[in-house]
Amino acid sequence: MASDRVSSYGRGGAGNITKEHGSPQPTAADLVTPxxxxxxxxxxxxxxxxxxxxxxxxxxxxxxxxxVEAPLHREPEGPHHYGRGGAANVAKPTEEEKRAAHEHSARSDETKREDGAAGKGLVDKVKEGLSKLGKK
Incomplete structure (x- = not known):
């Protein structure tokens, strides 16, 4: 029986063990910004x-x-660190990976420019909103 199945969530501990149950599917009303x-x-x-x-x-x-807009993601083009540190957590990309990262960053920059979102901060957004209000 599916209701007798037990699942573990998070990092462990008794508080992270529960019987499985189906999560309710979100409706359109759940996704409306209040x-x-x-x-x-x-x-x-x-x-x-x-x-x-x-x-x-x-x-x-x-x-x-x-x-809040997500920050622009750039693929590292040179050696980079990940994880908690240490020599084993340094990645040195190959020439092919460097080229692909450069192309990805260039495409991301172009997409941001086309969207008009590059360099728009909170002040720019408020000014834009206020200018729209004045035109009504």
Missing amino acids: VLKSEHYTTGRGGTGNMARNNPNFPEIARASQD
């Missing part, structure tokens, strides 16, 4: 410098300031 309704909201990782006052008339500003 509108921030509190008087203040946070941006970044926390701290008073990352607190902002929410203007209920313009919820898109609060939402945009919390959206």
